Amino acid sequence: MASDKSDxxxxxxxxxxxxxxxxxxxxxxxxxxxxxxxxxxxxxxNPANFLKDLIRKRNVNDNWPAEIWADGVGARQRxxxxxxFQFVKRPGWTAAFIDRFDPTDETECYAVQTASLPHLAxxxxxxxxTWLTQVAVNLRLVxxxxxxxxxxxxxxxxxxxxxxxxxxKTRPEIDAAYIASYSNEASQGADLNMFVTCEAKQFGERxxxxxxxxxxxxxxxxxxxxxxxxIDAVKPLAIQxxxxxxxxxxxxxxxxxxxxxxxxxxFELVDHSADPEAxxxxxxxxxxxxxxxxxxxIAGFS
Numbered sequence: 001m002a003s004d005k006s007d008x009x010x011x012x013x014x015x016x017x018x019x020x021x022x023x024x025x026x027x028x029x030x031x032x033x034x035x036x037x038x039x040x041x042x043x044x045x046n047p048a049n050f051l052k053d054l055i056r057k058r059n060v061n062d063n064w065p066a067e068i069w070a071d072g073v074g075a076r077q078r079x080x081x082x083x084x085f086q087f088v089k090r091p092g093w094t095a096a097f098i099d100r101f102d103p104t105d106e107t108e109c110y111a112v113q114t115a116s117l118p119h120l121a122x123x124x125x126x127x128x129x130t131w132l133t134q135v136a137v138n139l140r141l142v143x144x145x146x147x148x149x150x151x152x153x154x155x156x157x158x159x160x161x162x163x164x165x166x167x168x169k170t171r172p173e174i175d176a177a178y179i180a181s182y183s184n185e186a187s188q189g190a191d192l193n194m195f196v197t198c199e200a201k202q203f204g205e206r207x208x209x210x211x212x213x214x215x216x217x218x219x220x221x222x223x224x225x226x227x228x229x230x231i232d233a234v235k236p237l238a239i240q241x242x243x244x245x246x247x248x249x250x251x252x253x254x255x256x257x258x259x260x261x262x263x264x265x266x267f268e269l270v271d272h273s274a275d276p277e278a279x280x281x282x283x284x285x286x287x288x289x290x291x292x293x294x295x296x297x298i299a300g301f302s
Contacts, residue, residue: 005054006065007038013068016087023277024087025078051077051085055097056205064096076210076280079171101207101257101286103242108149108290109253112139114298125300129200130167132300133175136239136254137163141292142178142198145237145256149288157182159191170218172211175200177219180235194233194261195219203241203301207257209284212236217279220267235261236284241301244291252301253291260285 011034012026028047035042054063055075064074068087074096075085090096114122117138125131136142143161146154159181168174178196197215201207216234223231240255262282270278294301 004038004040004042005050006063008034008040008042008050010065010067011038013065013073013087025083026085026087027082028084029082031084048084051075055208056201058099058204058206060097060206061095069096077172077208077214078210079214097206099206100209101238101289103244103255103289103291107255108288109244110144110149110290110292111295112141112144112292114139114294114296117298122296122298125298127202127300129175129202132200132202132239132241132254133166133198135294135298135301136198136200136256137166137176139292139294141239141254141256142176142196142237144292145258145288145290146180146196149290150258151287154182154287157184157192159183161196168222170215170222172214172218174198174215174218179231191229192232193229194235195223195231196235196237199236199238201238201240203243203252205240207238207240210280212238212259212284213279213282216262216267217271220262220264220271231264233261233263234267235259242291244293251293253293254301256290256292257286258288260287 008031012030015034016024016026031047031050032044035044054060055077072089072091073087074090074093075087078084078086125135146161147158148155161178161180164177164179166176168177174197176198178198180194180196182192182194184192197219199207199212199215216236219234236259238257240257242253242255243250244253270282
């Protein structure tokens with residue numbers, strides 16, 4: 001399967017270099033044609049997941065064709081209008097795909113109680129995003145991150161955090177959504193309301209930057225008509241199951257990454273730009289990150 005996918009990627013890149021694609025964007029029909037031309041045995045039912053199935057795993061660079069990376073080219077997901085992904089140059093990168101937001105030596109580690117979850121429920125946990133999101137919601141990990149571990153510029157202004165919904169069926173899907181309200185010193189005490197998106201990743205999966213940027217874009221769109229108390233900003237977060245070393249003992253933890261929020265006024269300037277790629281030039285910046293170790297343990301994370 002890996003060999004088949006590599007052959008299809010190389011065929012797509014060969015055709016891209018012949019300038020058959022607009023700005024390196026590959027659509028589902030291009031993938032199906034490349035599969036046919038390479039006599040691929042890959043399934044053709046869902047070409048929209050062609051790149052996602054490759055880049056979501058930690059071994060993505062092992063499976064990315066060396067012939068493509070030799071040109072310094074990686075890829076990113078695209079959404080809508082039958083687009084699947086885009087070949088992109090990665091100047092200065094050491095690999096076609098890098099994980100910029102992994103824990104560092106400075107990452108906080110916090111033991112969080114799970115006794116508030118019934119023992120039977122803890123024993124029935126599964127290794128999927130839905131269970132991860134459910135645990136994060138019940139243990140109030142997002143609320144803790146924003147109120148305790150966020151930047152001083154934000155955590156001392158926070159008023160409240162409210163969980164709205166799990167699994168918003170947008171494209172891409174938002175695993176969980178919250179509203180966070182802050183006092184806005186610049187407006188004499190008026191509130192600053194943020195829509196908080198949360199992306200969940202199982203153990204062994206990567207945080208995908210372009211997916212998160214797309215979630216920010218979708219969040220601005222779906223909240224645009226809310227004018228009674230307008231949504232002024234979108235703050236993305238990611239939660240990920242990782243292994244960590246606690247006093248020489250390897251434990252699995254829930255890693256929460258908070259990113260800098262995007263103001264609606266700034267987003268609309270970019271969204272109305274003549275360049276449809278401008279949104280991808282907005283940097284995704286980490287504000288805080290914390291490893292949450294579960295006490296006692298929960299099935300699905302051990």
